[in-house]
Amino acid sequence: MSTEEKSSAEKSSVPDGSPVLYRPEDLARITEDLPFIRTIADWCTEFLSKPHPDLGRGGSVCPFIPRALAMNRVSFVVLHTANRTEAEIDGIIASYRQTILDMEPRSGQEAIDKAIMVILPDVSGEDAAEVVDETHRRLKAEFVASGLMIGKFHPRSEQGGLHNPGFRPLRSPIPLLAIRHMVDSDLPFLNRVDDPVPDRIKFLESYGQRFEDAEESRWSEKGRAAIGELRVRAESDK
Structure with missing residues (x-):
């Protein structure tokens, strides 16, 4: 794992109430990444957490995310993929399996209500279907074997909804992979x-x-x- 991703992973797992420490070299990265995080956080709140007329069932688009957001259990990390090999990208994303398992709480019902959004802003809309879908395909078995789910989202997703195949619930404003516990x-x-x-x-x-x-x-x-x-x-x- 690179220093950049290790730093983000450590900050995601800091216990509640503990101070998060930033060094001067972190500031440029934070400034660059914050707009991507805000965009996806707003999408979680305004789209995933709300009903949609085309969903085909009642409730929010994602039944999991409203509770996770309310409990402040959703973490965001920006992964820059430019100039990285496929193996490097896979390795960084795979490392978040252990990150989410180690994040508190680790037991009880509240342990399920955690998620990590791995945001991939360097992946273009034109390349998203290939890059995100193929990365998801390569990593899915590892995550499932650990009792986790990894979801693929990008602006051009053609994956239909379970209750309405014509609905596109996996279209996100920025390509990303979402990690959470299996239910x-x-x-x-x-x-x-x-x-x-x-x-x-x-x-x-x-x-x-x-x-x-x-x-x-x-x-x-x-x-x-x-x-x-x-x-x-x-x-x-x-």
């Missing part, structure tokens, strides 16, 4: 038809391990049925 209602995101069957099996196996001791719900029943169907399909494809 049982994430099942549909782990069994998308546009992911290869072997990947979907791995995702669902991780999902099952994550909630194996949880109380039975409609999601756990659907999860068992889905992985059974995919395993049959995988065998028939051999």
Whole structure:
């Protein structure tokens, strides 16, 4: 991890009430990055946290984000990708798996209400579909295996909503990847038809391990049925 990203990660994990220390060399980066953070913070408040007539269901566009914002559990980091290799970018983003797991609180219901928004301002709108989607594809299995979700957002996202395929809930003003803890209602995101069957099996196996001791719900029943169907399909494809 570079010094820049390490510094941001450390500041994200500072305990509540502790002072955040800034050095003179931080000021130029803060000045450069603050507009990107404000843009995404406003988008979280004005779009993700509110209902939308095209959503296809009641409630906010993202059911998770209003509570996380209200509890001050959403962290933002700006990752500059210019002049960095694909491997370097993947490594920095992957490091935030441990960052979010280490952030307080680490147990209880409130431990779930945390998110890290990794903002990618150097990625152009023209390149976002390739860069963001492919980065997400490469890293998704690692995050899911850790009991985490990683979401892909950018201005040209064509991913339809679960309840209205014509709605585009993943369009953000700046490309980003969002990291949060997995919840049982994430099942549909782990069994998308546009992911290869072997990947979907791995995702669902991780999902099952994550909630194996949880109380039975409609999601756990659907999860068992889905992985059974995919395993049959995988065998028939051999």
